[in-house]
Amino acid sequence: MDAYLIAIAIITAIYVLMALGLNLQYGLTGLVNFGVVGFFCVGAYTTAILSQKGVPQYITFPLAALLAMAFAWPLGLVSIRLREDYFAIVSLGFSEVVRLVATSEGWLTQGVQGIPGIPKMFGTFSGTTQALAVLGLLVVFNLVAIAAMLRIVRSPFGRMIEAIRDNEEAVKALGKDPAGFKIQVLVLGSALTGLAGAAYAHYIGFISPEQFIPLITFQIWMAIIMGGVGRISGALVGAIILMVFLEGSRFLRDVMPFISEVAMASVRLGVVGLALVLFTMYRPQGLMGDFTRK
Amino acid sequence: MSGFLELAISGLMSGLVIGLAALALTLVFGVARFANAATGDFMTIGAYAAVFGFTATGSIVIGGLLGLFIGAVSGVISYFLVFRVLEGRPSVSALLASIGVGFIIRSVLGVIYGHGQQVFQLPLVRPWRYFDVRIQPNDLKIGATALLALLVVFLVLHATPIGRRMRAVADDPMLARVSGIAPRKVMFALWAMSGAVAALAGVLLGIRTVIWPEMGWEMLIPVFAAAVLGGIGHPVGAVLAGVILGVVQEIATPYVGFTYKLALAFIILLVVLLVRPKGLFGRVEGVR
Amino acid sequence: MNITRRQTLAGLASTMLLPALSGTAFAQAANFRIGALNPITGSGAAYGSGMQKMILAAAEVVNAAGGAAGKKLEVFAEDDQSQPQAAVLAAKKLIDVNKVQSILGTWASGVSLAVAPLTNDANIMLMNTSGAPALSVPPANAKGLLFRFQATNDRFGRAFAEVAKKEGFKRPVTMAFNNASGIGNADGFKKAWEAQGGKVYESIVYEPNQPSYRAELQKALAAKPDVIVMGSYLADTTIILREWFQTGETTKFIMPAWAGNPDLVKALGPEVSEGIIAVDSISNEGSEAFKAYDAAYQKAMGQSGLNNVYAAMTWDMVIVLALAMEAAGPNADVPAIAKKMFEVAGPGGKPVATFAEGKEALKSGKIDYQGASSVLDFDKFGDVTPDFSVSVAEKGKIERKYVVKLSA
Numbered sequence: 001m002d003a004y005l006i007a008i009a010i011i012t013a014i015y016v017l018m019a020l021g022l023n024l025q026y027g028l029t030g031l032v033n034f035g036v037v038g039f040f041c042v043g044a045y046t047t048a049i050l051s052q053k054g055v056p057q058y059i060t061f062p063l064a065a066l067l068a069m070a071f072a073w074p075l076g077l078v079s080i081r082l083r084e085d086y087f088a089i090v091s092l093g094f095s096e097v098v099r100l101v102a103t104s105e106g107w108l109t110q111g112v113q114g115i116p117g118i119p120k121m122f123g124t125f126s127g128t129t130q131a132l133a134v135l136g137l138l139v140v141f142n143l144v145a146i147a148a149m150l151r152i153v154r155s156p157f158g159r160m161i162e163a164i165r166d167n168e169e170a171v172k173a174l175g176k177d178p179a180g181f182k183i184q185v186l187v188l189g190s191a192l193t194g195l196a197g198a199a200y201a202h203y204i205g206f207i208s209p210e211q212f213i214p215l216i217t218f219q220i221w222m223a224i225i226m227g228g229v230g231r232i233s234g235a236l237v238g239a240i241i242l243m244v245f246l247e248g249s250r251f252l253r254d255v256m257p258f259i260s261e262v263a264m265a266s267v268r269l270g271v272v273g274l275a276l277v278l279f280t281m282y283r284p285q286g287l288m289g290d291f292t293r294k
Numbered sequence: 295m296s297g298f299l300e301l302a303i304s305g306l307m308s309g310l311v312i313g314l315a316a317l318a319l320t321l322v323f324g325v326a327r328f329a330n331a332a333t334g335d336f337m338t339i340g341a342y343a344a345v346f347g348f349t350a351t352g353s354i355v356i357g358g359l360l361g362l363f364i365g366a367v368s369g370v371i372s373y374f375l376v377f378r379v380l381e382g383r384p385s386v387s388a389l390l391a392s393i394g395v396g397f398i399i400r401s402v403l404g405v406i407y408g409h410g411q412q413v414f415q416l417p418l419v420r421p422w423r424y425f426d427v428r429i430q431p432n433d434l435k436i437g438a439t440a441l442l443a444l445l446v447v448f449l450v451l452h453a454t455p456i457g458r459r460m461r462a463v464a465d466d467p468m469l470a471r472v473s474g475i476a477p478r479k480v481m482f483a484l485w486a487m488s489g490a491v492a493a494l495a496g497v498l499l500g501i502r503t504v505i506w507p508e509m510g511w512e513m514l515i516p517v518f519a520a521a522v523l524g525g526i527g528h529p530v531g532a533v534l535a536g537v538i539l540g541v542v543q544e545i546a547t548p549y550v551g552f553t554y555k556l557a558l559a560f561i562i563l564l565v566v567l568l569v570r571p572k573g574l575f576g577r578v579e580g581v582r
Numbered sequence: 583m584n585i586t587r588r589q590t591l592a593g594l595a596s597t598m599l600l601p602a603l604s605g606t607a608f609a610q611a612a613n614f615r616i617g618a619l620n621p622i623t624g625s626g627a628a629y630g631s632g633m634q635k636m637i638l639a640a641a642e643v644v645n646a647a648g649g650a651a652g653k654k655l656e657v658f659a660e661d662d663q664s665q666p667q668a669a670v671l672a673a674k675k676l677i678d679v680n681k682v683q684s685i686l687g688t689w690a691s692g693v694s695l696a697v698a699p700l701t702n703d704a705n706i707m708l709m710n711t712s713g714a715p716a717l718s719v720p721p722a723n724a725k726g727l728l729f730r731f732q733a734t735n736d737r738f739g740r741a742f743a744e745v746a747k748k749e750g751f752k753r754p755v756t757m758a759f760n761n762a763s764g765i766g767n768a769d770g771f772k773k774a775w776e777a778q779g780g781k782v783y784e785s786i787v788y789e790p791n792q793p794s795y796r797a798e799l800q801k802a803l804a805a806k807p808d809v810i811v812m813g814s815y816l817a818d819t820t821i822i823l824r825e826w827f828q829t830g831e832t833t834k835f836i837m838p839a840w841a842g843n844p845d846l847v848k849a850l851g852p853e854v855s856e857g858i859i860a861v862d863s864i865s866n867e868g869s870e871a872f873k874a875y876d877a878a879y880q881k882a883m884g885q886s887g888l889n890n891v892y893a894a895m896t897w898d899m900v901i902v903l904a905l906a907m908e909a910a911g912p913n914a915d916v917p918a919i920a921k922k923m924f925e926v927a928g929p930g931g932k933p934v935a936t937f938a939e940g941k942e943a944l945k946s947g948k949i950d951y952q953g954a955s956s957v958l959d960f961d962k963f964g965d966v967t968p969d970f971s972v973s974v975a976e977k978g979k980i981e982r983k984y985v986v987k988l989s990a
Contacts, residue, residue, distance in 0.1 A: 030386075032386050032389070078564065078568055079564070079567065082567055082571070084384075084385065084386055085328060085329045085385050085386065085389050086329075086522070086567060086571075088329070088386070088389060089329060089515070089518045089522075089563075090563065090564060090567065092514075092515070093515050093519075093559075093560035093563060093564075094560070096515060096556060096557075096560065097556075097557045097560050100553060100554060100556060100557050101557075103553060104551065104553040104554065218393060218397075221390065221393075225390065263404070263405045265404070266400070266401045266402075266403075266404030266405045266507075267401065267405065269397050269400060269401045269404070270397060270398050270400075270401025270402065270405075271401075272394075272397055273393075273394040273395065273396065273397025273398040273400075273401060274394065274397075274398055275394070276390055276391065276393060276394030276397065277376055277391050277394035277395060277398065280380065280387045280388075280390050280391045280394070281376065281379050281380060281391065284383075284387060
């Protein structure tokens with residue numbers, strides 16, 4: 001039982017990392033990034049490809065984060081000044097193009113065959129020790145990310161990005177350029193997502209382009225919207241709810257036999273959709289949200 | 295050369311479908327001011343309803359009309375239940391909710407119909423040849439239907455009182471309200487029209503391809519690219535841009551590689567946003 | 583205070599752990615635990631339920647015959663959602679919570695590749711129905727614990743090439759859906775065709791979900807082929823063939839049967855579908871084992887067992903596993919059982935068709951289980967070489983014309 005719970009905890013920690021990144025982008029700055037999975041994909045492939053060439057993981061992990069940042073920067077440069085919903089679609093398109101490149105450029109990514117046999121993290125250990133080490137590392141990643149975010153929120157930079165979120169026009173009127181700050185935020189958040197991608201690749205051990213579909217992006221969105229936009233605790237709680245929901249449906253069939261097995265995938269999708277709709281309508285501040293603000 | 299022309303015709307057909315869907319998107323965007331990501335799923339609903347009507351009656355016309363009707367109803371219902379409540383909130387809220395609405399639609403269709411394909415059992419015919427160029431009779435019918443639908447939409451927009459009110463609200467909601475236009479009624483008409491147009495795009499796509507729950511959602515990026523290219527809130531622009539996009543995609547992909555067809559739509563979108571954010575035909579609007 | 587807390591903890595731990603430990607110890611003595619990990623939802627949903635039910639049904643048959651090596655089979659079923667991430671979590675649950683000693687019935691190649699490292703670590707077997715070549719060799723098959731009951735993509739390609747040769751085609755082109763299976767089939771054909779000295783005149787790879795495939799089709803037809811070999815699925819094949827008919831060309835098509843099936847013929851109508859050649863790995867249909875499987879499938883799913891080749895494979899998985907257990911004896915560990923897998927199914931022994939028959943025959947010597955899905959002779963990679971059926975669509979019906987046998 002323990003190993004299964006640790007496995008769930010590891011996947012949850014990976015989702016929390018992504019949710020924190022998105023929380024920085026959307027929750028604190030108001031950036032509608034629908035391309036989360038694109039950066040996740042870049043991170044995963046970076047570390048997978050380098051590991052195949054024998055590069056050690058303490059180098060590939062930082063490189064995964066760096067490369068995700070390197071992808072975020074030009075995207076931000078060309079599209080960050082657009083209206084927020086335009087940026088949303090552009091970033092969604094970006095993530096699809098990343099997936100297409102991973103599919104088509106077989107010389108680099110082994111294309112549709114995917115990359116099998118990605119080495120594990122802490123491969124010198126085995127069994128529960130190894131799993132706990134992985135979980136421990138991810139917890140450290142998350143704690144560092146949270147600490148950094150708390151510092152950001154309290155810094156002048158944090159006040160600036162929150163001001164951009166709440167009233168971009170006022171920021172402009174004060175003579176500051178919001179675009180520069182937004183690009184920085186996009187790049188920072190993508191680093192977390194890229195790191196999450198690297199951890200995912202080494203944990204699952206096999207990646208292929210069809211794992212990086214926009215559904216992942218919307219699952220992370222569901223997590224932060226349910227948890228509470230703009231709250232660090234929200235990212236955590238949201239990711240946990242998401243995971244309980246995704247894995248819980250495994251046990252749901254035992255108690256809800258009237259849902260046919262084949263319909264289950266559709267039901268899962270429908271619940272994600274319903275959660276998105278109901279939360280945006282009735283509880284935009286999320287479960288952990290700041291109830292004084294709307 | 296004849297091959298080139300045939301590709302252009304094929305692109306024109308795809309482009310009309312994209313253009314119709316972009317029209318549905320741009321109608322809502324122009325008035326409700328958000329990108330309705332469920333547009334593609336309204337297409338899917340329309341296609342399923344049409345195939346249901348077609349199978350039941352054997353008439354593609356009745357099936358198509360049923361598709362349009364159900365599409366219009368879905369538009370109105372989603373407005374009434376969701377988007378009406380979100381009026382006045384940031385456009386991102388409505389965008390997120392529309393993605394949720396799309397998920398729910400796909401989920402319901404998946405539960406009812408499963409993920410297997412449905413098809414319109416229409417007779418296929420060999421092409422006519424004019425000077426070595428193959429003309430497919432079915433293309434002509436699809437093209438004629440699309441053009442007829444566009445004509446009706448533009449007549450409604452420009453020659454009926456409700457259409458004038460819609461355009462007034464799109465131009466300036468405050469002014470429209472001051473001049474005594476009831477916004478609710480306009481919104482109902484708008485969502486019905488957008489739903490029906492999307493459904494028609496879905497029916498035509500369904501006739502050309504196959505019907506399955508994700509068919510509309512998969513079109514979202516080209517459709518959005520066309521709406522932006524045409525200038526958001528600009529109906530004629532949306533359709534023309536859809537056609538341009540369809541033709542460019544079809545003609546260019548043999549050179550850039552077939553797997554990058556979707557990427558081409560994305561790059562066109564990006565370039566237009568950078569160079570001319572108000573679109574090819576759009577009026578100046580606060581895009582940046 | 584400190585002591586009591588520690589005592590409480592120890593007490594808690596023992597109450598939680600002891601039953602678990604003793605439970606597994608007991609279970610290992612009495613039962614052999616099998617994880618049925620199948621694509622109940624996702625892209626494999628059409629087959630998954632049938633596959634899972636056949637694992638359960640075959641386990642019942644084995645248990646009714648008194649179990650294998652003195653043990654009853656106990657099945658734990660999970661859905662892999664046809665996705666690697668969900669499959670990894672499900673496999674973790676099966677291995678760690680249910681303590682299964684073999685995982686049976688993964689379908690998507692991505693799923694099998696993602697689950698293989700876990701089963702290897704746990705030193706248990708993974709039996710799959712995937713096509714990817716990577717599953718034959720390390721790192722996936724590092725310990726010889728992987729068994730594949732389906733033909734590899736390469737073997738499919740070889741079968742396509744055999745058919746193309748037999749039908750006398752000279753100028754083939756390939757069109758492939760852009761995923762591992764589509765490209766695997768097309769490349770497998772190309773390799774086999776060129777090995778026979780032929781030439782492939784154009785190879786097209788296309789993305790799914792397009793509003794039209796005319797540009798792709800035009801490029802394929804520009805090479806003036808006499809046959810188009812497809813690595814495709816139902817939806818895209820439907821669209822491509824409709825567009826092909828409307829170009830007025832008269833090319834022939836060879837395609838896998840999951841694309842060229844009765845649904846395709848129905849969607850296209852008799853005129854368009856006339857002459858389509860569909861190739862499929864087939865179950866061992868004349869065999870006694872197939873009759874037993876077919877009866878079980880009829881009972882569980884209410885339709886003929888011919889509708890789901892993968893279900894016949896999962897049926898065989900359980901029977902072969904049980905026979906290997908019987909042959910290895912009551913004290914054998916899983917790697918020892920895996921070695922016996924080659925032996926009880928391989929050639930040279932007395933042919934048997936059911937578990938009960940095999941169990942009896944094992945007492946007096948070697949056996950050769952002739953499966954429901956194929957004759958099941960595993961090569962050194964744990965792969966099988968089933969026969970292939972060739973069906974042709976004529977007048978709105980798709981019917982089998984002949985069978986192609988590959989040399990192993």
